[in-house]
Amino acid sequence: MSSTNVSSPRGGISSTTILIIVVVGILLIIGGVLIGQLTPSLLPTQASAEARQIDDLFQVMLVIGGAIFLLVQGLLVFSIWRFRAKPGDTSDGIHMHGNTSLEITWTVIPAIIVVFLTVIAWQVWANLNTPRGDEMTVHVTGARFNWAFTYSAPLSIFPDAVDVSTLPASVQEDLQDDNAINVSSPVLHLYSGRAVALQMEPRDVIHAFWVPAFRLKQDLIPGRITTIHVTPVQEGTFPIKCAELCGANHGMMVGQVIVHADETAYNTWLVEEMRKVIYPPADPVVRGRNILSSNVYPCYTCHVLDDLAEFTWTGNVGPNLNGIADRAATSRASTTGLTPAEYLYTAVHEPGAYLAPGYGNLMPQLNIPECDSWAIVAYLATQSASGEAPFEVDQPPQCVITAGPGSAPAAEATSEATPAVAAPAEATAEATAGS
Numbered sequence: 130m131s132s133t134n135v136s137s138p139r140g141g142i143s144s145t146t147i148l149i150i151v152v153v154g155i156l157l158i159i160g161g162v163l164i165g166q167l168t169p170s171l172l173p174t175q176a177s178a179e180a181r182q183i184d185d186l187f188q189v190m191l192v193i194g195g196a197i198f199l200l201v202q203g204l205l206v207f208s209i210w211r212f213r214a215k216p217g218d219t220s221d222g223i224h225m226h227g228n229t230s231l232e233i234t235w236t237v238i239p240a241i242i243v244v245f246l247t248v249i250a251w252q253v254w255a256n257l258n259t260p261r262g263d264e265m266t267v268h269v270t271g272a273r274f275n276w277a278f279t280y281s282a283p284l285s286i287f288p289d290a291v292d293v294s295t296l297p298a299s300v301q302e303d304l305q306d307d308n309a310i311n312v313s314s315p316v317l318h319l320y321s322g323r324a325v326a327l328q329m330e331p332r333d334v335i336h337a338f339w340v341p342a343f344r345l346k347q348d349l350i351p352g353r354i355t356t357i358h359v360t361p362v363q364e365g366t367f368p369i370k371c372a373e374l375c376g377a378n379h380g381m382m383v384g385q386v387i388v389h390a391d392e393t394a395y396n397t398w399l400v401e402e403m404r405k406v407i408y409p410p411a412d413p414v415v416r417g418r419n420i421l422s423s424n425v426y427p428c429y430t431c432h433v434l435d436d437l438a439e440f441t442w443t444g445n446v447g448p449n450l451n452g453i454a455d456r457a458a459t460s461r462a463s464t465t466g467l468t469p470a471e472y473l474y475t476a477v478h479e480p481g482a483y484l485a486p487g488y489g490n491l492m493p494q495l496n497i498p499e500c501d502s503w504a505i506v507a508y509l510a511t512q513s514a515s516g517e518a519p520f521e522v523d524q525p526p527q528c529v530i531t532a533g534p535g536s537a538p539a540a541e542a543t544s545e546a547t548p549a550v551a552a553p554a555e556a557t558a559e560a561t562a563g564s
């Protein structure tokens with residue numbers, strides 16, 4: 130790291146000069162190490178195994194960069210002090226060009242540094258991209274303006290005996306291939322020490338999944354699935370951010386990772402979520418309200434709905450949904466020629482088909498499973514000025530749930546969303562507004 134050969138081109142190097150160079154070189158290295166040691170204390174906690182590797186790499190870069198910074202700034206300050214013009218001296222400085230040893234030095238040293246950094250950065254990069262042993266997989270969905278996470282929950286961890294034949298059709302279908310059900314949550318739940326592959330997909334534009342405490346950031350690209358591997362190592366709750374400007378409420382696109390202490394704690398959470406999926410409330414209105422209040426879907430970041438205000442339904446990108454049932458039954462039905470229920474279904478399921486006047490095509494196509502869409506419609510139909518549904522919403526036969534053993538109406542929010550293969554739609558439901 131020593132700067133070597135800053136002597137004047139006129140003479141050889143004296144032993145005093147060599148001593149100065151050595152001392153300055155040592156000081157530069159000490160300074161670089163200090164910068165490298167102190168700066169990381171500004172960073173968030175290292176909550177993943179990957180964070181340690183990345184911070185170590187960063188620290189090496191800081192030591193080298195810090196020493197170079199001190200060298201350049203030191204030479205600048207030294208030159209200003211040592212070679213400043215004397216009062217009244219208006220002559221030019223000495224003209225000099227060509228100093229082969231100096232040029233070789235300032236080419237070779239940076240080349241060695243860059244090659245060294247490339248090698249160690251490549252090693253970290255390759256490590257990060259290697260699937261870990263015994264990974265679990267969580268699917269990440271980014272849509273303007275929230276994050277949702279879908280887990281595969283094996284029926285084998287469910288403590289109660291379940292008679293599969295009594296479960297809702299959509300749950301039975303979900304269980305068919307792997308005897309596991311999909312559970313969705315707006316919070317990423319993991320547990321310490323267990324590696325996970327996060328497979329991400331956006332529903333609209335490019336988003337970037339960023340967990341500062343994990344030191345990992347990954348773009349979500351339309352039409353592609355991108356994956357990162359991470360091993361959380363510290364119990365706690367850490368923020369998730371969207372690091373790609375994605376629209377008006379980009380700043381609201383924040384979430385949380387909860388790292389549980391161990392598998393038991395994680396399973397306790399998962400079983401509670403499974404219960405909501407396995408025993409959904411029979412009343413579609415309650416089901417619809419539970420889906421929307423779970424905030425698994427990003428509706429709340431774009432719409433105001435007073436009934437769900439406590440679940441932060443305060444977004445201002447789309448129309449205010451207070452009184453949506455009245456509007457669906459009157460102006461929307463007459464403009465589109467759909468029945469009010471069909472209109473609401475289309476508005477939720479195929480948002481681009483008809484645009485509410487004054488609004489652009491901003492609402493994402495969320496791939497909401499068929500029966501969940503109809504439950505949402507049943508709930509939205511109750512959002513009228515009078516509080517009574519002004520029209521009937523018939524649930525398609527495969528979406529009718531008869532009260533099962535556990536299907537007591539859930540009072541609180543559930544994340545009942547099951548992005549499984551949707552059951553075939555009723556023919557009428559497919560009618561679109563033909564815009």
Ligand code: HEC
Pocket residue numbers: 273274426427428429430431432446447448453456461473476477480481483484485488489490491492493495505509
């Ligand atoms: C990114 C913002 C955004 C998100 C997320 C979003 N919407 Fe919308 N929504 C809009 C916009 C903009 C419109 C108006 C344009 C249109 O009709 O598609 C709209 C229209 C609607 C309408 C029709 C309103 C009317 O006055 O006729 C309904 C109903 C609706 N959204 C419900 C939902 C539900 C339910 C969700 C979640 C599953 C949701 N929206 C998610 C932006 C959004």
Ligand SMILES: [Cu+2]
Pocket residue numbers: 271273274335336337371372373374375379382
């Ligand atoms: Cu985003």
